[in-house]
Amino acid sequence: MSQTQTVQDAATDKGWEPRIATFLCNWCSYAGADLAGVSRIQYPHNIRIIRVPCSGRINPAFLLRALQNGADGVLVSGCHPGDCHYISGNLVARRKFALFKELLQYAGIEPERVQFTWVSASEGGRFAAVVEKVVEEVRKLGPNEKLVKTL
Amino acid sequence: MTPSHEIEARLRETAEELLREKRVDLFLGYEKATLPFRTTPLFLTSPEEVERLAWNPFCTTNLAVYLPRLFKAPASAREAERAPPLPTVAVVLKGCDARSAIALVQERQVPREKLVLVGVACPGMVDVRKAERALGEHEALGAGEDALGNIHVVVEDGREVTLPREEIVADACLECRAPTPSLPDVLVGEPVEGKDPDGARRQTDEFASKTLDDRWAHLQDELSKCIRCNACRQACPMCYCKECLLDQTRPRWVGTSTDMSDVTIYHLVRAFHMAGRCTECGACARACSMGIDTRLLTRKLGQEVEDLYGYRSGESADVLPALSAFDMDDAQDFLTEP
Amino acid sequence: MTEKRIPHTDLDGLLGRLRERGAVYAPARDDAGDVALTQAPLDDPMVLEYRNFRLSPKAFFLPQSQTLLTFCDGEAHEPSLPDGETFLVGVRPCDAKALLALDKVFLDGDPPDPYYARLRETTTVIALACTRPMSSCFCTSVGGGPGDGAGADVLAVGLEADLLLRAQTPKGEELLSSVADLLADATDDAVKEAEKRVGAAESLIAPVEVDNSAQRLRDGYDSPCWETASQTCLGCGTCSFLCPTCHCFDITDELRGTRGRRVRTWDCCAYPLFTLHGSGHNPRPSPKERWRQRIMHKFRYAVENLDRLFCVGCGRCIRNCPASMDLRTVLRELGA
Numbered sequence: 157m158s159q160t161q162t163v164q165d166a167a168t169d170k171g172w173e174p175r176i177a178t179f180l181c182n183w184c185s186y187a188g189a190d191l192a193g194v195s196r197i198q199y200p201h202n203i204r205i206i207r208v209p210c211s212g213r214i215n216p217a218f219l220l221r222a223l224q225n226g227a228d229g230v231l232v233s234g235c236h237p238g239d240c241h242y243i244s245g246n247l248v249a250r251r252k253f254a255l256f257k258e259l260l261q262y263a264g265i266e267p268e269r270v271q272f273t274w275v276s277a278s279e280g281g282r283f284a285a286v287v288e289k290v291v292e293e294v295r296k297l298g299p300n301e302k303l304v305k306t307l
Numbered sequence: 308m309t310p311s312h313e314i315e316a317r318l319r320e321t322a323e324e325l326l327r328e329k330r331v332d333l334f335l336g337y338e339k340a341t342l343p344f345r346t347t348p349l350f351l352t353s354p355e356e357v358e359r360l361a362w363n364p365f366c367t368t369n370l371a372v373y374l375p376r377l378f379k380a381p382a383s384a385r386e387a388e389r390a391p392p393l394p395t396v397a398v399v400l401k402g403c404d405a406r407s408a409i410a411l412v413q414e415r416q417v418p419r420e421k422l423v424l425v426g427v428a429c430p431g432m433v434d435v436r437k438a439e440r441a442l443g444e445h446e447a448l449g450a451g452e453d454a455l456g457n458i459h460v461v462v463e464d465g466r467e468v469t470l471p472r473e474e475i476v477a478d479a480c481l482e483c484r485a486p487t488p489s490l491p492d493v494l495v496g497e498p499v500e501g502k503d504p505d506g507a508r509r510q511t512d513e514f515a516s517k518t519l520d521d522r523w524a525h526l527q528d529e530l531s532k533c534i535r536c537n538a539c540r541q542a543c544p545m546c547y548c549k550e551c552l553l554d555q556t557r558p559r560w561v562g563t564s565t566d567m568s569d570v571t572i573y574h575l576v577r578a579f580h581m582a583g584r585c586t587e588c589g590a591c592a593r594a595c596s597m598g599i600d601t602r603l604l605t606r607k608l609g610q611e612v613e614d615l616y617g618y619r620s621g622e623s624a625d626v627l628p629a630l631s632a633f634d635m636d637d638a639q640d641f642l643t644e645p
Numbered sequence: 646m647t648e649k650r651i652p653h654t655d656l657d658g659l660l661g662r663l664r665e666r667g668a669v670y671a672p673a674r675d676d677a678g679d680v681a682l683t684q685a686p687l688d689d690p691m692v693l694e695y696r697n698f699r700l701s702p703k704a705f706f707l708p709q710s711q712t713l714l715t716f717c718d719g720e721a722h723e724p725s726l727p728d729g730e731t732f733l734v735g736v737r738p739c740d741a742k743a744l745l746a747l748d749k750v751f752l753d754g755d756p757p758d759p760y761y762a763r764l765r766e767t768t769t770v771i772a773l774a775c776t777r778p779m780s781s782c783f784c785t786s787v788g789g790g791p792g793d794g795a796g797a798d799v800l801a802v803g804l805e806a807d808l809l810l811r812a813q814t815p816k817g818e819e820l821l822s823s824v825a826d827l828l829a830d831a832t833d834d835a836v837k838e839a840e841k842r843v844g845a846a847e848s849l850i851a852p853v854e855v856d857n858s859a860q861r862l863r864d865g866y867d868s869p870c871w872e873t874a875s876q877t878c879l880g881c882g883t884c885s886f887l888c889p890t891c892h893c894f895d896i897t898d899e900l901r902g903t904r905g906r907r908v909r910t911w912d913c914c915a916y917p918l919f920t921l922h923g924s925g926h927n928p929r930p931s932p933k934e935r936w937r938q939r940i941m942h943k944f945r946y947a948v949e950n951l952d953r954l955f956c957v958g959c960g961r962c963i964r965n966c967p968a969s970m971d972l973r974t975v976l977r978e979l980g981a
Contacts, residue, residue, distance in 0.1 A: 216579055217552055217560050220572050225901060231643075237635060247633035255582045255611055255630075257641045262515060262607050263575060264523025271643040285645030302523060305568035307715075307901050340969035342781060347969040348877040368968055372879065440678055444694055446779050463777075463849075534700075534709065537916070538881035542967045554918050562899055563910040564710035594967035596699065596883050598677055 174294040176229045177222035178203040178287075181211045181246070184235035184276045191280030199284035200291040203231065210234065212245025216256045219270055223303040229269050229294035233286070236274040246274070265302055268293040308430050309496035311452050315362035317495045318399060321425055325397050326354040331423055332394040335373060337366045343450040343460070344435045348373065362399075364452050364472065367432045368542075369590040370398050371407035375416045375547035395421050401429035402499075403479065403588035405488030406621025407544040410586055413624055416547055426491025428499045430456055431472065431480035436598060438475045442468065473502070479589025479602065482506040489622065507587070511607045526571070532597040533570045535563065539601045540577055542594035545584045552576060578604035583612040583629035586621040647821050648831035650807040655827055656691050660734065662824050667730030667767075670705075672698070682733060693803055696779055697737045697959060701889035705733060706747060706764045709886075710910050713760065713896070717904040726763040734771045739784045739957040741772040741796035743889035749951045750892055760909075769816055772797035773808075774843055778850050781960030783973065786853040789957055792843030802839040809839045853973045855944065855954065862945035865979040866937075874975045875936035877968040882913035884962035884970075890943070890955045893919070914938045940975060 180186040186207050192199060204227075208214060211234025219230045232253065234246040253272045261267045271290050275283045322334040338349035339361045346365045350373075351357065377396055381387035400408055405426050411417040438458065439447070445462040453459045458470040473481075480486070480502070487498040514522065540546045540553070553561050553573060561576065562569040587609060591601040612618055615638055618629035651659060663669045672692040673683040680695035682702060715722050744765070751761035775782075775791035784790055794800030798817035802809040809831055812818040821828065885891040895912040899905050912919055915936070920929045929935050947955040956972075963971045 215552070217572075217576055220575060221560055224568050224572055237639075244633060247635070247637070248631070250637055250639055251616065251630055251633060252582075254615060254638060254641050255608060256579060258611050259575065259579055259582070259604060259608060261519070262511075262522065263526050263571075263604060264519050264521070266519065272641065273643045282645055286643055289645055290643060303568055303571060305562070305566055305899075307899055307905055341971040341974065342963065342969065345969040347971075350873070350876045373877075444696070444777070446696070446777075448780060463780075534886045535911075536882035536886040536913070538879070538883045538967055541879040541881035554916075556918075559897065562908070563895060563897060563912075564899075564908050565910075566710060590967075594879070594881065594883070596887060596965040598679075 172299055174202050174228040174291055174299075175226070176203045176231050176287075176290060176294060177219075177227040178205045178231040179208050179211075179214055179218065179233070180205055180275075181213075181234040181241075182207055182209050183241040184239060184274070185211075185233035185283070187277035188233075188275040188279045188283040191277065192283045193280075195280045197280055197284040199287045202291045202294075203287055210240065210242050210245035211249040211253075212240075212242065214249060214252075216252060219256070220303065223269065223300055224305045226300070226304050228297075228300040229271070229290060231287070231290050232270075232272045233275045233283070236276055239276060266297050268297055269300060308456055308499060309428065310454070311363050314427055314496050315360065318362055318425065318427070319357040319360050321493055321495070322351060322360055322397070323354045323357045325423060326351065326357070330395065331397040333377070333396045334360075335370050335396060335398040336360045336425075337362065337368070337370075337399065339363075340365075343447040344433055344438045362427065364430070364433045364456070364458060365435075365450070366399075366401070367435070367477065367590075367593055369404045369407055369544050369588045370400065371404050371411060371544035372542060372590065374398065374408060374411055374422075374544070378417050378421065393418065393421050395423070397423035397425055399425045399427060400488055400491065401427055401432070401588075402483060402486040402488050403429075403586055404544075405491060406485070406586035407588060408621075409490060409624050410545060410584060410621040410628070411547070413621075413626070413628055414584075419624060423493070424488070424491045426488030426494045428487040428494065428496035429480070429483075430499055431476040431483070431486065431502065433458060433472070433475050434477035434593060436593075437477070438470060441470050441475055476502075477589050477593060479587055479592065482510075482587070482606075490624070507606050508610065511610055514603070514607075526603070527567060529600055529603065530570050530574055531567065532599050533565070533574070534597055535565060535570065535573065536596070538594040538596065539591035539599075542590040543581075544588075544590070545581060545586070546577075552580075574601070574604065577601075578608060581605045582608040583616070583618060584620050585609050647812040647818055648836065649810045649821055649825075649828035650804070650831045650835050651810060651828050652807050653693070656808065659824060659827055660691060662827065663732045663734070667732060669732045669734060672735040682735070691734065693735075693773070695735075696777055697740070697775075697961075699887070699961075699965075701740050701743065701887060701959065701961065702733055702736050702770075703740075703743065703747065703889050703892070705731065705768055706744065706761055707751070707892055707894070707911075708764075710908055711760060713907045713909050715904075715906045719903070726760065727767060729767065731764075731768040732771065733768060735773045735801075736770050736797065737775055737959070738772050738791060738793045738795075738797070738800070739775075739782075739789055739959040740889045741770055741800075742784075742789045742793060743957045743959075744770065744796040746890045746947070746951075746953060746955050746957070747892055749953060753951075769799075769820055770797045771799045771801060771810075771817075771820075774800060774802040774839070774846070776803060776842055776846050778846055779960060779964075780851070781963040782850050782958060783853040783960065784958035785847060785850045786855050787954050787956050787958045790843070791846035791850070792839070802842060804835055804838050804842070807835060809835050853958075853976060855956075855976055858944040858954070858976065859948040861979050862941055866941075868979060870975060870978045871933050871937045874970070874978070875932040877970055878915065878932040878936050879968050880915050880917070880932055880935070881967060882911075882915055883965050883967060884939070885913035885915060886911055887961040887965055889957055889959055889961075914942070940972060944976070
């Protein structure tokens with residue numbers, strides 16, 4: 157049995173648990189998540205981290221794809237403005253994110269499903285707190301039924 | 308409002324002159340189509356054929372859609388060596404089409420110096436579907452324009468019907484804020500004012516005031532008509548990507564089926580790629596044979612870009628497009644804070 | 646060949662009887678005012694006055710998305726084929742005739758397509774003769790006509806007070822005998838009236854030169870007209886997707902983990918992706934080759950290989966093309 161299968165079945169056995177596809181930039185947010193880990197800060201295990209070179213690398217189609225494939229929520233995190241390893245990747249991304257979030261909400265998708273934030277490499281605590289908040293909010297919404305594709 | 312036949316005569320004169328003096332290689336305009344309420348794009352290369360050029364209330368196609376393919380970059384260095392020199396192209400543009408052409412120049416898909424923008428002050432074009440619906444079970448055999456700009460139709464039993472222009476003009480034309488092309492090289496016709504420039508805002512406000520689930524239900528209902536033919540994408544001058552994300556197969560981002568998840572994501576992706584780029588010509592909506600309101604989402608994104616970044620697509624060739632630019636102080640109240 | 650008639654007032658009774666047997670799709674007006682084949686509720690009377698539906702009925706036989714099989718952890722499962730009956734009422738003769746073309750592709754092959762075969766088997770087509778053809782219609786030039794019942798199981802002709810029903814196939818015979826109590830025998834007057842009405846409709850249809858199209862297209866393969874005609878093509882799939890005979894499809898495996906499905910979806914020769922090779926080479930690189938393929942397939946290759954035109958003259962591609970292209974123009978040019 158495949159790993160995905162195991163995870164899915166485990167979820168159904170114990171009742172539903174939200175799954176959050178989490179896109180972290182390599183330079184700040186991924187290091188922030190790492191710091192949370194090495195500092196032994198507890199946070200919900202509902203996230204699945206995908207490392208990307210920069211938040212500017214995020215094509216909103218990635219986020220839609222995650223939701224279509226069964227993620228209940230999506231979290232994207234990059235460097236704080238001014239800290240981007242590539243100077244302005246996150247600033248260009250910020251416009252995309254603002255519009256994308258607005259588009260989804262306008263189209264009738266709960267805004268809490270797709271969330272964006274900035275976490276620096278030294279903010280392990282902030283990372284854990286954001287994850288906790290996102291997981292709680294998505295848990296309140298229930299499973300993603302609007303964009304998910306049933307195979 | 309300048310009568311159509313005068314505009315048509317001016318366009319023919321202009322085309323004749325440009326082609327005869329060899330100032331352009333190609334003149335892109337409209338020609339009467341085989342069915343009423345329609346025109347078909349005309350690629351004119353000879354000054355002898357200018358009589359084919361037409362101007363009437365049915366010139367709906369946004370001709371800017373043909374520009375990127377005329378200036379397509381060679382795929383390889385070897386191809387570049389053999390490539391013929393770039394053509395000089397004159398193109399007939401309404402207000403919205405002119406914005407598309409400018410946006411293409413901005414995005415460096417088309418060299419401005421190779422274009423002659425022949426702008427026409429546009430009184431709003433007829434939506435074929437609205438016109439045909441207005442006739443009910445009757446079929447038009449011929450259609451023209453009367454002195455007031457209303458549409459004069461002869462139906463199959465020989466009767467004549469007049470359809471008020473306002474009632475059958477395309478939605479995008481009703482909402483148009485700048486029907487007179489900005490920045491043309493030649494302007495034909497007296498400048499025209501927009502009919503209901505606040506209409507677009509009103510519609511988005513109304514839609515936004517529905518509940519989240521009502522909005523979703525409406526969108527699903529609308530998109531359930533989609534047959535995935537890609538006409539909305541193909542008719543759009545701004546959809547020029549060499550390889551569309553929706554066509555990629557490794558990975559296949561969006562399935563080709565009519566599963567509502569695939570259909571919805573198709574439309575979300577298409578709309579999002581239009582953010583800050585859509586010039587609100589309505590070509591997508593008119594191209595849709597299923598009558599889907601394809602502008603529902605793009606209209607909103609255009610307004611968001613204007614509100615957040617003070618930018619409207621296709622208004623100036625020199626500024627950076629909104630989504631290629633940024634400001635340190637851009638709003639970020641949408642972010643999640645712990 | 647059984648010929649019967651039924652008063653308009655008894656049509657709802659007929660539809661009711663069909664509903665007892667299976668799913669019935671009949672013409673009904675939608676919210677936007679278009680008449681479409683709809684699985685309408687019982688109390689909606691059937692609409693008889695319409696020209697043709699926006700969508701051709703081919704999706705009932707070749708669904709736009711069709712799951713061919715599902716798989717899970719290395720095991721494939723065939724989906725169960727539908728077994729209930731379906732009745733399509735009010736299909737126009739051109740669209741019914743298109744089914745004969747699709748049959749050539751999906752039934753005459755070895756092996757025949759089981760998915761198509763099943764849907765064809767379980768579906769009964771009751772065509773309604775055209776009385777008001779449109780200026781984009783040219784069925785009479787491509788071997789059809791407003792009163793042609795080929796491809797349908799029953800052909801109905803609307804008369805002043807009745808519908809004349811003519812069985813076209815054994816399935817149609819069976820259908821008429823199963824509702825015989827609702828039907829009266831066709832009178833000579835009714836048959837004459839039907840002939841007159843169909844004849845009147847026929848006289849309204851402008852002919853298009855398609856005689857010997859295969860030979861003309863063979864000779865015209867390198868004609869410069871392809872270049873000029875295709876210039877305006879936007880490369881969308883409207884013409885193919887609305888066409889009652891276009892049947893090209895793509896097959897995709899949709900995967901998640903180790904489970905997924907194999908799905909068949911409509912495809913279209915106007916798309917560059919249709920012929921794109923894995924190497925990046927595309928044998929039909931521009932709209933010229935793609936548009937030529939579309940015309941060649943319908944009017945030459947199909948004639949050469951399957952012995953019939955793959956165009957029924959419904960005119961949907963002409964009415965709905967976003968660039969208002971008209972395939973009659975290119976046929977005419979090649980004829981000259």
